[in-house]
Amino acid sequence: xxxxxxxxxxxxxxxxxxxxxxxxxxxxxxxxxxxxxxxxxxxxxxxxxxxxxxxxxxxxxxxxxxxxxxxxxxxxxxxxxxxxxxxxxxxxxxxxxxxxxxxxxxxxxxxxxxxxxxxxxxxxxxxxxxxxxxxxxxxxxxxxxxxxxxxxxxxxxxxxxxxxxxxxxxxxxxxxxxxxxxxxxxxxxxxxxxxxxxxxxxxxxxxxxxxxxxxxxxxxxxxxxxxxxxxxxxxxxxxxxxxxxxxxxxxxxxxxxxxxxxxxxxxxxxxxxxxxxxxxxxxxxxxxxxxxxxxxxxxxxxxxxxxxxxxxxxxxxxxxxxxxxxxxxxxxxxxxxxxxxxxxxxxxxxxxxxxxxxxxxxxxxxxxxxxxxxxxxxxxxxxxxxxxxxxxxxxxxxxxxxxxxxxxxxxxxxxxxxxxxxxxxxxxxxxxxxxxxxxxxxxxxxxxxxxxxxxxxxxxxxxxxxxxxxxxxxxxxxxxxxxxxxxxxxxxxxxxxxxxxxxxxxxxxxxxxxxxxxxxxxxxxxxxxxxxxxxxxxxxxxxxxxxxxxxxxxxxxxxxxxxxxxxxxxxxxxxxxxxxxxxxxxxxxxxxxxxxxxxxxxxxxxxxxxxxxxxxxxxxxxxxxxxxxxxxxxxxxxxxxxxxxxxxxxxxxxxxxxxxxxxxxxxxxxxxxxxxxxxxxxxxxxxxxxxxxxxxxxxxxxxxxxxxxxxxxxxxxxxxxxxxxxxxxxxxxxxxxxxxxxxxxxxxxxxxxxxxxxxxxxxxxxxxxxxxxxxxxxxxx
Numbered sequence: 001x002x003x004x005x006x007x008x009x010x011x012x013x014x015x016x017x018x019x020x021x022x023x024x025x026x027x028x029x030x031x032x033x034x035x036x037x038x039x040x041x042x043x044x045x046x047x048x049x050x051x052x053x054x055x056x057x058x059x060x061x062x063x064x065x066x067x068x069x070x071x072x073x074x075x076x077x078x079x080x081x082x083x084x085x086x087x088x089x090x091x092x093x094x095x096x097x098x099x100x101x102x103x104x105x106x107x108x109x110x111x112x113x114x115x116x117x118x119x120x121x122x123x124x125x126x127x128x129x130x131x132x133x134x135x136x137x138x139x140x141x142x143x144x145x146x147x148x149x150x151x152x153x154x155x156x157x158x159x160x161x162x163x164x165x166x167x168x169x170x171x172x173x174x175x176x177x178x179x180x181x182x183x184x185x186x187x188x189x190x191x192x193x194x195x196x197x198x199x200x201x202x203x204x205x206x207x208x209x210x211x212x213x214x215x216x217x218x219x220x221x222x223x224x225x226x227x228x229x230x231x232x233x234x235x236x237x238x239x240x241x242x243x244x245x246x247x248x249x250x251x252x253x254x255x256x257x258x259x260x261x262x263x264x265x266x267x268x269x270x271x272x273x274x275x276x277x278x279x280x281x282x283x284x285x286x287x288x289x290x291x292x293x294x295x296x297x298x299x300x301x302x303x304x305x306x307x308x309x310x311x312x313x314x315x316x317x318x319x320x321x322x323x324x325x326x327x328x329x330x331x332x333x334x335x336x337x338x339x340x341x342x343x344x345x346x347x348x349x350x351x352x353x354x355x356x357x358x359x360x361x362x363x364x365x366x367x368x369x370x371x372x373x374x375x376x377x378x379x380x381x382x383x384x385x386x387x388x389x390x391x392x393x394x395x396x397x398x399x400x401x402x403x404x405x406x407x408x409x410x411x412x413x414x415x416x417x418x419x420x421x422x423x424x425x426x427x428x429x430x431x432x433x434x435x436x437x438x439x440x441x442x443x444x445x446x447x448x449x450x451x452x453x454x455x456x457x458x459x460x461x462x463x464x465x466x467x468x469x470x471x472x473x474x475x476x477x478x479x480x481x482x483x484x485x486x487x488x489x490x491x492x493x494x495x496x497x498x499x500x501x502x503x504x505x506x507x508x509x510x511x512x513x514x515x516x517x518x519x520x521x522x523x524x525x526x527x528x529x530x531x532x533x534x535x536x537x538x539x540x541x542x543x544x545x546x547x548x549x550x551x552x553x554x555x556x557x558x559x560x561x562x563x564x565x566x567x568x569x570x571x572x573x574x575x576x577x578x579x580x581x582x583x584x585x586x587x588x589x590x591x592x593x594x595x596x597x598x599x600x601x602x603x604x605x606x607x608x609x610x611x612x613x614x615x616x617x618x619x620x621x622x623x624x625x626x627x628x629x630x631x632x633x634x635x636x637x638x639x640x641x642x643x644x645x646x647x648x649x650x651x652x653x654x655x656x657x658x659x660x661x662x663x664x665x666x667x668x669x670x671x672x673x674x675x676x677x678x679x680x681x682x683x684x685x686x687x688x689x690x691x692x693x694x695x696x697x698x699x700x701x702x703x704x705x706x707x708x709x710x711x712x713x714x715x716x717x718x719x720x721x722x723x724x725x726x727x728x729x730x731x732x733x734x735x736x737x738x739x740x741x742x743x744x745x746x747x748x749x750x751x752x753x754x755x756x757x758x759x760x761x762x763x764x765x766x767x768x769x770x771x772x773x774x775x776x777x778x779x780x781x
């Protein structure tokens with residue numbers, strides 16, 4: 001074993017056995033500080049730091065705190081990008097973000113630091129994008145400032161996000177399970193105590209049941225409810241208010257007052273209310289966690305569709321991530337290209353549908369450009385790499401996606417601004433109530449103030465939306481519609497414009513013969529069987545358009561790369577392919593032609609088949625007051641044919657990802673709420689920026705991963721159906737909110753005047769929550 005520290009290169013003290021795992025080996029470290037910092041770097045997916053650093057890291061106990069590693073230039077290279085002038089943008093993963101109020105708190109707290117130019121927090125991805133001036137403030141100071149208010153950060157990566165989400169899910173589920181078990185147990189004693197208040201109960205029995213209830217509530221308050229207390233403490237440290245504050249105050253006051261009543265054998269106890277509050281609120285938070293982080297293992301991973309390895313001309317098989325600009329790689333038929341490049345040997349076709357949505361393979365010959373992630377269709381080619389990683393075409397699309405996902409819609413900014421005022425109002429009312437009652441009847445002041453806090457506890461308000469959305473998700477699932485982001489459901493109800501991609505969305509995503517031009521006396525069915533016999537020797541996607549029940553068998557045939565297929569049948573020479581290959585003087589617009597002995601017999605026109613029910617679905621959308629538009633990367637004639645058939649008046653053809661993205665942004669700037677329905681990787685940035693994004697189940701992996709909604713059975717009539725159901729969900733949410741607010745508006749004045757004892761407030765709050773839940777569950781029927 002080495003005698004120097006893996007992290008800081010200091011000597012290892014005698015009889016010390018501290019290590020970290022690096023590339024399968026155990027590496028020694030000199031202290032717990034070095035072990036913690038090294039583990040932070042390795043767990044964040046930034047092990048390359050140790051391979052490329054120019055000097056050992058500073059030992060943590062020689063600097064102010066462990067955050068000093070964030071100032072290391074080699075460490076920053078993995079998650080920081082230079083901006084204009086001395087500005088640098090860093091992407092950090094924040095542990096402890098639970099809601100929009102947390103995001104607001106972090107943005108406000110960091111925004112007050114001199115040198116911080118911009119702060120953006122994405123709650124769902126726990127991603128903090130920070131732009132700061134390196135000449136004014138160090139990143140370590142910013143990290144320490146976050147730590148001071150209770151948030152721990154690490155370099156942001158998909159792997160670290162996945163690990164954090166899984167760990168948080170386990171912790172929440174355990175806390176929820178404990179609270180649920182305790183809720184069932186404490187209610188048995190609560191029922192007996194409530195009954196005893198009316199029918200009479202021996203004082204010793206009452207005291208015993210109160211002590212049992214206290215014992216059951218201890219783990220709930222100290223463990224299950226800890227997220228609310230931690231959140232409230234973070235808010236107090238930042239001199240701010242979040243939704244955790246009134247929840248924590250209500251739980252603490254109710255529990256403390258109950259303990260006092262138990263010890264002194266006077267007053268009322270509310271252990272059941274404390275446990276019930278905690279259980280319901282944790283349930284809502286856990287459901288939200290599932291909705292936000294479902295399938296995070298795949299979501300956002302641009303590398304999931306790229307090959308793991310590439311065949312290097314000089315070194316053989318190597319990891320795809322190790323190739324650099326200027327390398328020459330060999331790509332076999334059927335394999336994806338590992339990077340952007342230029343063909344220097346061979347010719348082929350490339351299936352670019354993943355990037356462009358175009359289903360017809362594109363001919364590629366010497367000096368033509370190929371793109372990372374597209375598939376080599378026909379034959380082996382050699383490619384000189386011109387761009388890798390974020391610099392390739394797919395990388396630029398990924399950057400558009402990241403920008404779109406980090407952007408905050410106006411409604412989120414509005415909620416962030418008013419959340420503190422709402423919480424402050426609750427605490428102010430309770431405080432004033434306590435002071436007024438203390439002046440006249442001090443013995444009742446605490447109980448009245450507690451009643452006010454219980455009445456205004458946002459349990460029903462907190463459940464009004466998430467329970468309705470969760471119930472709606474089950475309703476969508478019954479309709480074969482998978483909702484991966486529940487926040488999209490309210491947006492669906494207000495959608496004003498739908499932008500459809502064409503290939504794989506409005507169409508099936510595979511070419512078929514839509515028209516033939518028979519130039520001979522041969523029967524068209526016979527010629528189709530001949531064509532199918534030839535195409536059986538090709539793995540080209542167009543060959544799938546010539547499936548026949550009984551193709552004419554050819555003993556042998558040859559695939560002519562970039563042109564077609566030829567073979568002999570008895571004494572005749574048959575060819576199928578592009579008309580210009582069959583006849584150099586042809587001016588045919590057909591996609592494919594079949595020739596015998598050099599004479600074209602029949603022409604085939606191919607088109608991607610439109611999904612059934614498309615025209616009716618478009619009409620239904622229009623009847624709902626929704627504008628329908630079409631944006632496609634396909635050629636003008638193909639897009640025009642599809643749009644005309646479906647009755648779509650506004651359409652664009654040959655769109656690049658940037659053009660689609662800009663079109664959507666222009667509609668949003670006009671105040672339109674836009675739903676994007678996409679299929680290929682080129683649709684991913686638009687999907688990320690749309691108010692609501694939808695993908696077909698057979699679409700590209702990234703399109704599905706970043707879509708808010710996935711249509712599992714790929715019906716076009718699912719689109720008007722999902723909007724109608726979303727509007728029904730909106731009605732339920734409005735009903736729930738109206739009930740919760742109406743109940744509070746009625747009960748709050750009564751509680752302030754002392755007409756509502758805490759136990760009645762707890763029962764009323766429970767009934768209010770139950771009404772909200774039962775009303776929401778009607779959506780899943």
